[in-house]
Amino acid sequence: MSDRTPEDIYRESFSIVEEKLGPRTGSAEEREVIKRVAHASADVSFARRLVISEGAVAAGIRAVRAGKNILTDVEMVRAGVRKAAVEAAGGETLCFLRDAETAEIAGREGITRSAAAMRLAAPLIEGGIVAIGNAPTALFELCRLIDASAARPALVVGVPIGFVGAAESKRELLKRGVPCITNRGRRGGSAIAAAVVNAVISLAQRGDGSDATRQLGTTGGLKRGYTTGTCAQAASRAAALMLVRQSRLDRVEVRLPAGTPLSLAVHDQELTPDRVRCSVVKDAGDDPDVTDGIKVFSEVRWSDREGVVIEGGLGIGRVTRPGLAVPVGEPAVNPTPRAMIERDLTEILPPERGFHVTLSIPGGEKLASRTWNPRLGIEGGLSIIGTTGIVEPKSTAAYTASIDAAIGMAAALDPRTVFLVPGYVGERAVSTLLAPPSGSVVRVGDHVGFSLEACAARSVGRIVLAGHVGKVAKVAAGLFDTHSRAGDARLETLAACAAAEGADAGLVREILDLDLAEASVEILESRGFAGAFRLVAERAARRSAALIEGRSEVAVMVLDLEGRFLGGGPGDLERLDGWKRFSSSE
DSSP, X not given: OTTOOHHHHHHHHHHHHHHHHOSXXXXXXXXXXXXXXXXXXXXXXXXXXXXXXXXXXXXXXXXXXXXXXXXXXXXXXXXXXXXXXXXXXXXXXXXXXXXHHHHHHHHHHTOOHHHHHHHHHGGGOTTSEEEESSOHHHHHHHHHHHHTTSOOOSEEEEOOOSSSXXXXXXXXXXXXXXXXXXXXSSOOOHHHHHHHHHHHHHHHHHHHHHHHHHHHOEETTEEOEEOHHHHHHHXXXXXXXXXXXXXXXXXXXXXXXXXXXXXXXXXXXXXXXXXXXXXXXXXXXXXXXXXXXXXXXXXEEEESSSEEEEEEOTTXXXXXXXXXXXXXXXXXXXXXHHHHHHHHHXXXXXXXXXXXXXXXXXXXXXXXXXXXXXXHTEESSBOBOOSSSEEOOOSSHHHHHHHHHHHHHHXXXXXXXXXEESSHHHHHHHHHHHOOOTTOEEEOTTBHHHHHHHHHHTTOSEEXXXXXXXXXXXXXXXXOBOSGGGOOOXXXXXXXXXXXXXXXXXXXXXXXXXXXXXXXXXXXXXXXXXXXXXXXXXXXXXXXXXXXXXSSEEEEXXXXXXXXXXXXXXXXGGSHHHHHHHHOOO
16 A cells, blocks of 8 residues: 555545445435535445435535535534635635633633524524534434524535434434434434535535536546646636627637637626626546635726736735746736737737736635645745646556556557656657657656656667756655655756766855756746756656666656756757657658
């Protein structure tokens, strides 16, 4: 199990649950809730005994999409709920058990703190979801509030646990006729309550993006998703169309950078004669992504300045250090999404008019702390990213199987040369600089070592690895899984190669103090040590050849973020004309 990623284990667990549940019963949405509970409890028979009232799941989905609150009886349930997704929709996840006023009510009325907390929360329950996984007295109190019309929840998740009152409180809930998800008997718990709520949240998000993800298809059996950049593009196009037409849109179609059309749902439409604001929900498909389910907003208003101006608002980060594709001081909206928005809105823009676009992500600043943005010098929020507009699911056995299949096809096409590229930078550069045969370029993500072995196993004559300097530097250090979790020796490798080219101790320290490998490009080139990139390429080629025991010839291209050729190796391949000769199949 030591080599299994959390994502592998998660997906295999759900595969086991699906198998053990057997033939489908109930709606697909209800089955999703049952699956989540089976996973949380490790007990399929318990999950099958859930009582789901008619229309309960649909009511919960509507509440999540409408941005309603989720109230919990204890902090443990609240901690287990996907709060970022709730906040992105405009709601809050609340628990009043530790509130000072709760203690006061409990003491004054002679009731438990759990019951008092529910009474205090009553004004915030309207149209929301109440999740009770621990305290029967909280469920009894909620039933009393419902009888008194003091609380009108859209959905009650009532699964308190215990020997006293648990079974009885659930029977009382079922008598009320409100949409509910519960079970009979004493079993339940906080983990079960959170699992049910998270299933509803997931279904609410899936309904927003499922049509689009079906359009994008799968890879290795895993569903593709779409990026925050695509969300920003779609929300901006929808807002601009609504502003020009002065009518609402429920869906909008955009063209991705490669020209692929994609239809996305539009939410939160606010329409006035001068400005329109709306959102699109991010769906990362089957890729584990911290931004999955967030809402990306765009506000478009008329401007006195001709053309399209794009700025970042609440929850969008700002670049504070050099080395990224976006200049220091600018909002973290990457060049491709920015170009897509400008292209789409220019098509809509009436003559001699201008659009002012403000992008925002509610909760983005908090969510950014769970990303690499703080390390990269992006402060105040998330980035609007994406080069293809599509999220490819990574870090799974299924993904490596799809890489293996692609390498097999490339080797069958021409076993003399296969090009391996970690991502879009390498793919674009190889296609532009070397014009290889269609099908011979394979995108491998972080799985460089796996891909080298797959080529060697098929007796590929020449392997060309082309990637960004940061990725190649890791390979030069012997890191063939280039994901950050596997290690990071980029700057150390670059500093050592610079020293080998004659750089003094001051410059070596300067390289080591950088945050990004990309930032080293300008420094080394301006100081006359661009030869360091050739050394990086040569070491990466040597390490790769050793990994596959010389079964294939390996050469490496080092590129900057724009796809510019910095150097290559081994031998005379430091020159681009050397590369053209080497990669030719003639």
